[in-house]
Amino acid sequence: xxxxxxxxxxxxxxxxxxxxxxxxxxxxxxxxxxxxxxxxxxxxxxxxxxxxxxxxxxxxxxxxxxxxxxxxxxxxxxxxxxxxxxxxxxxxxxxxxxxxxxxxxxxxxxxxxxxxxxxxxxxxxxxxxxxxxxxxxxxxxxxxxxxxxxxxxxxxxxxxxxxxxxxxxxxxxxxxxxxxxxxxxxxxxxxxxxxxxxxxxxxxxxxxxxxxxxxxxxxxxxxxxxxxxxxxxxxxxxxxxxxxxxxxxxxxxxxxxxxxxxxxxxxxxxxxxxxxxxxxxxxxxxxxxxxxxxxxxxxxxxxxxxxxxxxxxxxxxxxxxxxx
Amino acid sequence: xxxxxxxxxxxxxxxxxxxxxxxxxxxxxxxxxxxxxxxxxxxxxxxxxxxxxxxxxxxxxxxxxxxxxxxxxxxxxxxxxxxxxxxxxxxxxxxxxxxxxxxxxxxxxxxxxxxxxxxxxxxxxxxxxxxxxxxxxxxxxxxxxxxxxxxxxxxxxxxxxxxxxxxxxxxxxxxxxxxxxxxxxxxxxxxxxxxxxxxxxxxxxxxxxxxxxxxxxxxxxxxxxxxxxxxxxxxxxxxxxxxxxxxxxxxxxxxxxxxxxx
Numbered sequence: 317x318x319x320x321x322x323x324x325x326x327x328x329x330x331x332x333x334x335x336x337x338x339x340x341x342x343x344x345x346x347x348x349x350x351x352x353x354x355x356x357x358x359x360x361x362x363x364x365x366x367x368x369x370x371x372x373x374x375x376x377x378x379x380x381x382x383x384x385x386x387x388x389x390x391x392x393x394x395x396x397x398x399x400x401x402x403x404x405x406x407x408x409x410x411x412x413x414x415x416x417x418x419x420x421x422x423x424x425x426x427x428x429x430x431x432x433x434x435x436x437x438x439x440x441x442x443x444x445x446x447x448x449x450x451x452x453x454x455x456x457x458x459x460x461x462x463x464x465x466x467x468x469x470x471x472x473x474x475x476x477x478x479x480x481x482x483x484x485x486x487x488x489x490x491x492x493x494x495x496x497x498x499x500x501x502x503x504x505x506x507x508x509x510x511x512x513x514x515x516x517x518x519x520x521x522x523x524x525x526x527x528x529x530x531x532x533x534x535x536x537x538x539x540x541x542x543x544x545x546x547x548x549x550x551x552x553x554x555x556x557x558x559x560x561x562x563x564x565x566x567x568x569x570x571x572x573x574x575x576x577x578x579x580x581x582x583x584x585x586x587x588x589x590x591x592x593x594x595x596x597x598x599x600x601x602x603x604x605x606x607x608x609x610x611x612x613x614x615x616x617x618x619x620x621x622x623x624x625x626x627x628x629x630x631x632x633x634x635x636x637x638x639x640x
Numbered sequence: 641x642x643x644x645x646x647x648x649x650x651x652x653x654x655x656x657x658x659x660x661x662x663x664x665x666x667x668x669x670x671x672x673x674x675x676x677x678x679x680x681x682x683x684x685x686x687x688x689x690x691x692x693x694x695x696x697x698x699x700x701x702x703x704x705x706x707x708x709x710x711x712x713x714x715x716x717x718x719x720x721x722x723x724x725x726x727x728x729x730x731x732x733x734x735x736x737x738x739x740x741x742x743x744x745x746x747x748x749x750x751x752x753x754x755x756x757x758x759x760x761x762x763x764x765x766x767x768x769x770x771x772x773x774x775x776x777x778x779x780x781x782x783x784x785x786x787x788x789x790x791x792x793x794x795x796x797x798x799x800x801x802x803x804x805x806x807x808x809x810x811x812x813x814x815x816x817x818x819x820x821x822x823x824x825x826x827x828x829x830x831x832x833x834x835x836x837x838x839x840x841x842x843x844x845x846x847x848x849x850x851x852x853x854x855x856x857x858x859x860x861x862x863x864x865x866x867x868x869x870x871x872x873x874x875x876x877x878x879x880x881x882x883x884x885x886x887x888x889x890x891x892x893x894x895x896x897x898x899x900x901x902x
Binding site: 351352494498499521523524561565566567568570571572573574580581584586587 | 893
């Protein structure tokens with residue numbers, strides 16, 4: 317359904333997204349993880365046709381067989397909402413505070429599908445029920461500030477589903493929410509994707525949330541896709557040093573705080589920070605922070621290679637080993 | 641560890657009046673914190689876990705004496721903070737400091753960071769050797785003394801949180817209250833800052849109240865844990881006990897949300 321081949325996005329000379337290659341089929345539940353600056357949100361914006369104003373796209377981005385990398389805004393309007401739709405991170409910022417949420421949710425139906433207000437209202441009601449908003453009749457008439465954060469996120473999901481998209485992109489949909497609510501929203505997204513046979517792209521910095529919500533995972537670092545594979549496999553046996561570092565740095569609730577001598581255990585860390593766009597390393601972008609760096613890493617960029625049918629990573633260590 | 645606790649919180653309760661619904665009726669009251677109690681020794685860390693509205697930030701503000709409780713006491717080094725005169729409180733303040741969540745919001749963008757870091761010293765009336773003390777604090781948090789002349793925007797998020805910590809330890813406090821101090825940071829940076837807090841505790845013997853919504857983070861730095869919901873203490877105990885065998889269903893939910901492996 318969606319196919320990316322060597323998709324890159326440049327801001328001036330700097331590649332904020334480099335050679336992303338992946339396919340998304342109907343029913344796929346794909347997680348994209350990475351820290352800030354990894355390019356995960358930019359990737360989502362590319363899929364929505366909302367990146368091309370400021371970024372220069374190269375490579376192939378095909379949706380339903382049409383190459384959209386250089387498509388016009390007009391072409392994108394045909395696809396948005398009906399084929400691809402997005403749930404944004406900040407439910408308060410994504411909803412117009414001066415409009416009743418019902419009107420916001422009905423807008424794409426009126427605009428894209430030419431429904432009458434009565435038909436749109438009926439569909440909005442059933443969508444509110446589907447996403448678990450109680451008293452939908454009354455809720456449709458409310459303003460965003462009258463709702464809780466979780467309810468607002470549900471409204472945004474209903475809005476994204478308004479025109480029955482084939483792909484739903486959720487960008488950090490649970491980051492601003494409390495644990496309880498976040499769990500329920502994650503479950504809701506998963507259930508909706510399954511019931512509607514819709515593809516779901518779940519973007520988050522939170523490994524726990526991605527682990528729960530997705531079947532496959534893509535790990536991004538500084539604009540590069542560094543690892544890809546089935547979520548459970550990647551998290552249980554990460555291949556790329558960055559994925560390993562990310563998992564290690566995440567505190568494990570089962571380990572005692574102090575060792576036998578009563579000294580507090582330190583957490584494993586990844587030294588340094590994600591480099592800014594204008595100061596990216598020449599070769600592997602993780603070089604300089606990588607604990608197992610080879611001499612070639614700083615100068616030469618690793619190729620993304622499959623380790624088995626479902627898994628792959630971009631790391632010199634993996635290709636070195638195979639050459640032996 | 642000394643015998644007398646560094647910090648003792650007794651039956652702490654705080655109620656807020658909500659906006660009046662009707663002229664004729666008394667305004668409704670929200671009990672933000674109810675009967676919180678614990679004690680903390682030097683070098684020890686207590687984790688306070690809960691979600692928004694659980695009362696954890698109210699607890700922090702009461703310990704820091706930013707506001708007064710309706711009931712209960714906060715004893716810092718055996719002195720009731722809420723029974724002191726404002727002058728006495730100001731002098732005592734250098735003994736307990738706070739690290740806030742948002743390093744972007746808590747540093748003045750138009751001041752060099754050296755100025756911001758020295759602020760608690762000036763507030764407690766110290767005027768001598770400020771430059772030396774700032775340099776010392778910066779080194780303690782892993783930055784360079786020359787960084788004092790830079791502005792907040794020149795630093796990354798993790799570095800800014802280090803600056804916030806430098807500002808908190810510059811008065812050489814005995815107690816640190818960290819309210820969601822690592823929540824805004826990326827995972828790899830979060831681990832660096834948690835390690836830094838533990839290093840400082842070992843070096844300076846700090847007692848710490850560590851507030852977070854993330855049970856996994858709390859479990860990695862705290863000796864004991866207090867779980868709050870709607871202002872009430874649901875359970876408390878040794879961190880490992882609470883994490884391995886949570887008694888309350890709410891704690892189990894928090895643990896589920898924090899787990900990595902499915």
